[in-house]
Amino acid sequence: MSPRTRGRSSTRGYAVTRWGRAFVDVVEGARDGDADLRRITQARRYFRDHHAEAVRIVGGTVTASVRGSQLDPFDVTLTMRPVDPATVIALLRSRDAIGDLMALTRGDQPAALGALILPTESADIAADCTCPDSSTRCIHVLCVAYEVAAQIDRDATTLLTVMGTDTAELLASASDHATDVTSSVEPGEPAQRDEVPAVDFYGTNAVLPPLPSPPRLNPIMELDPAALRKALRASGIAPADIGEAVDLLDELYERLRDREEPNR
Numbered sequence: 150m151s152p153r154t155r156g157r158s159s160t161r162g163y164a165v166t167r168w169g170r171a172f173v174d175v176v177e178g179a180r181d182g183d184a185d186l187r188r189i190t191q192a193r194r195y196f197r198d199h200h201a202e203a204v205r206i207v208g209g210t211v212t213a214s215v216r217g218s219q220l221d222p223f224d225v226t227l228t229m230r231p232v233d234p235a236t237v238i239a240l241l242r243s244r245d246a247i248g249d250l251m252a253l254t255r256g257d258q259p260a261a262l263g264a265l266i267l268p269t270e271s272a273d274i275a276a277d278c279t280c281p282d283s284s285t286r287c288i289h290v291l292c293v294a295y296e297v298a299a300q301i302d303r304d305a306t307t308l309l310t311v312m313g314t315d316t317a318e319l320l321a322s323a324s325d326h327a328t329d330v331t332s333s334v335e336p337g338e339p340a341q342r343d344e345v346p347a348v349d350f351y352g353t354n355a356v357l358p359p360l361p362s363p364p365r366l367n368p369i370m371e372l373d374p375a376a377l378r379k380a381l382r383a384s385g386i387a388p389a390d391i392g393e394a395v396d397l398l399d400e401l402y403e404r405l406r407d408r409e410e411p412n413r
Contacts, residue, residue, distance in 0.1 A: 161197045161299070161392060165374060168258045168308050169298040171267050176227075176286060176294040178271040186400060188284070192291035193396045201225075201289075201296045209313030211297055215278075215289035223280040225293045230273045231313025234322040237265050241323075250319055258305045266312050 164170040177189065195201065195215065202222065204213040209231040214222040241247045246261035253262060268274050276290040286294075300307045309315050378391050386394050 161199075162374070162395070163196060163295040163299040163302065166258055166302045166305075168263055168267060168305060169302040171263070172301060172308070172311070173294060173298045175268045175271060176274055176276075176291065178286065184284075185286075186403065188286070188288050189291060190396070190400060192288045192295065195288060195292040196295040196299075197392055201292050204293065204296050204300075206297065206300070206307065206310050209311070211293060211311065213293045213296065215292050217280060217289060223278055223289045225279075225289050226277045227290070227293060227297070228275040228277075229268065229312050232266050234314050234318050237262075237314075237319060238322045240265055247323060250316070250323060253305055253309075254316060256305060263308075266308060266314075268312070 164173040200216045202214045209229045211227040213225050215225055216222045241249060241261060244261050249259035249262035252259040276286060278287050278289045280287055280289055297311060306316050381391050381394050
């Protein structure tokens with residue numbers, strides 16, 4: 150066993166699902182050279198070695214203690230810009246995607262719902278840490294973000310709690326909306342679906358929708374985890390070192406991408 154992995158109980162992973170990866174991408178944000186890459190690499194080691202303790206997710210706030218280089222652990226708080234359940238439901242209905250709520254209860258990570266509740270920019274997540282590092286995303290903040298992503302991977306509904314709501318609240322809002330629509334219909338008339346104003350995209354005064362903001366792609370995380378582990382084992386990497394090998398591949402890809410996109 151490698152000296153760097155001795156004592157680890159198991160190989161840990163995070164951001165192996167689309168929602169988990171999207172959350173991590175926003176927390177990491179735009180990387181500023183080697184300094185940020187070093188923080189990320191160290192934070193991954195902290196995550197694998199269980200440095201984050203007492204992780205608590207309640208109503209749009211994540212708190213945790215992270216053991217660092219000093220005797221006392223550092224306290225980390227992540228505060229999200231909460232989503233509005235009524236707005237989420239209205240937008241799901243307008244996109245004919247209200248079924249995403251049931252898909253979520255089955256353990257899926259539906260695309261339309263994810264686009265509405267996932268954070269999309271660094272300003273959506275305020276971070277605070279008691280460590281002396283003055284950077285926006287220190288090692289301890291990143292470590293806690295990876296813990297959150299791992300929980301989202303295991304249970305998609307965790308993302309709702311992270312963003313200040315839950316499944317019950319969304320279902321209740323959907324029920325209230327349906328009741329309001331039904332009560333507004335005259336007796337004897339069938340209830341009508343919500344109507345979305347049509348936009349003539351090809352008219353003289355065409356109104357175009359805003360361009361989408363596609364998430365950053367990470368081909369390493371898109372690979373089949375089982376196949377990737379099998380390939381790494383075939384190359385001679387010990388089972389206990391597979392998690393670290395995946396992190397190194399991910400870091401190599403980031404360096405290559407940063408070289409291709411110097412102005413990102």
